[in-house]
Amino acid sequence: xxxxxxxxxxxxxxxxxxxxxxxxxxxxxxxxxxxxxxxxxxxxxxxxxxxxxxxxxxxxxxxxxxxxxxxxxxxxxxxxxxxxxxxxxxxxxxxxxxxxxxxxxxxxxxxxxxxxxxxxxxxxxxxxxxxxxxxxxxxxxxxxxxxxxxxxxxxxxxxxxxxxxxxxxxxxxxxxxxxxxxxxxxxxxxxxxxxxxxxxxxxxxxxxxxxxxxxxxxxxxxxxxxxxxxxx
Amino acid sequence: xxxxxxxxxxxxxxxxxxxxxxxxxxxxxxxxxxxxxxxxxxxxxxxxxxxxxxxxxxxxxxxxxxxxxxxxxxxxxxxxxxxxxxxxxxxxxxxxxxxxxxxxxxxxxxx
Numbered sequence: 235x236x237x238x239x240x241x242x243x244x245x246x247x248x249x250x251x252x253x254x255x256x257x258x259x260x261x262x263x264x265x266x267x268x269x270x271x272x273x274x275x276x277x278x279x280x281x282x283x284x285x286x287x288x289x290x291x292x293x294x295x296x297x298x299x300x301x302x303x304x305x306x307x308x309x310x311x312x313x314x315x316x317x318x319x320x321x322x323x324x325x326x327x328x329x330x331x332x333x334x335x336x337x338x339x340x341x342x343x344x345x346x347x348x349x350x351x352x353x354x355x356x357x358x359x360x361x362x363x364x365x366x367x368x369x370x371x372x373x374x375x376x377x378x379x380x381x382x383x384x385x386x387x388x389x390x391x392x393x394x395x396x397x398x399x400x401x402x403x404x405x406x407x408x409x410x411x412x413x414x415x416x417x418x419x420x421x422x423x424x425x426x427x428x429x430x431x432x433x434x435x436x437x438x439x440x441x442x443x444x445x446x447x448x449x450x451x452x453x454x455x456x457x458x459x460x461x462x463x464x465x466x
Numbered sequence: 467x468x469x470x471x472x473x474x475x476x477x478x479x480x481x482x483x484x485x486x487x488x489x490x491x492x493x494x495x496x497x498x499x500x501x502x503x504x505x506x507x508x509x510x511x512x513x514x515x516x517x518x519x520x521x522x523x524x525x526x527x528x529x530x531x532x533x534x535x536x537x538x539x540x541x542x543x544x545x546x547x548x549x550x551x552x553x554x555x556x557x558x559x560x561x562x563x564x565x566x567x568x569x570x571x572x573x574x575x576x577x
Contacts, residue, residue, distance in 0.1 A: 239536070240536075263531070263538045267493065267540065295512075296512050308515070308519045314523055315523035460538050464535070
């Protein structure tokens with residue numbers, strides 16, 4: 235009978251990967267399967283080889299740097315992919331019927347930014363909405379990790395993107411400070427650019443928190459459900 | 467076999483294998499290449515996974531997780547864009563190989 239990886243060896247592989255700084259479950263699963271498959275193949279010709287020795291031999295094939303380069307490159311690719319995907323989703327608002335909501339918002343915001351006290355009220359409202367979305371997104375993320383006790387890079391990357399999105403919200407304020415603009419006396423074109431940035435930022439955060447993060451959490455739950463069935 | 471030559475064609479190899487085989491997992495891709503080339507070509511693990519993740523990031527591959535024995539296995543498949551990209555890359559590679567062959571077989575000019 236062919237020797238296969240046992241449940242306790244699977245758990246040992248998870249610990250091994252965590253020790254080697256593969257902390258995200260989505261990558262752990264892939265590398266674990268690779269290591270397990272290659273060990274099982276080794277056992278076909280050397281059935282008495284110990285699991286530990288087989289593991290060390292297979293791990294050496296990942297090179298001197300082990301998993302670290304692989305982890306860094308994956309994080310870079312996923313972050314890039316997420317950013318592109320979200321940007322496409324935001325632009326989708328303009329090419330769909332939701333443009334009827336976007337254009338009035340930009341024009342209304344641009345108009346409010348030119349008239350005191352509306353300029354400051356508008357700025358506070360939009361930055362405030364951004365903060366609320368950020369806090370809501372972070373709370374949902376923390377709750378998920380606490381409940382599932384597993385980290386997924388495609389979720390962590392989205393939360394990092396959410397925090398970066400806040401910079402978009404502050405960009406108009408930084409720009410005003412640098413150019414010494416008073417919010418109530420903004421030139422017309424500056425008010426429109428600020429309005430576009432703020433509306434873009436709000437849609438970006440909305441898509442991230444209520445569409446992407448939600449969908450990715452579902453995906454993560456499905457993967458863990460498959461693992462639960464596999465290990466039962 | 468020159469590793470740099472393999473590195474430059476790795477994504478084409480992966481895309482072509484997935485086009486021919488439907489869905490595959492990482493280790494299976496390594497083994498299939500060894501099998502098809504009689505052990506002449508060996509894709510290293512350090513090269514394979516970054517290439518797969520890059521293709522996934524570019525939207526050319528999609529993934530599906532399935533139960534395998536007592537663990538989870540991640541399968542890769544081509545997307546529609548991936549299928550189009552495969553045809554282009556394979557055609558480009560064949561064309562490039564033909565050009566290189568012409569160059570290497572050309573006789574020196576007599577002065």
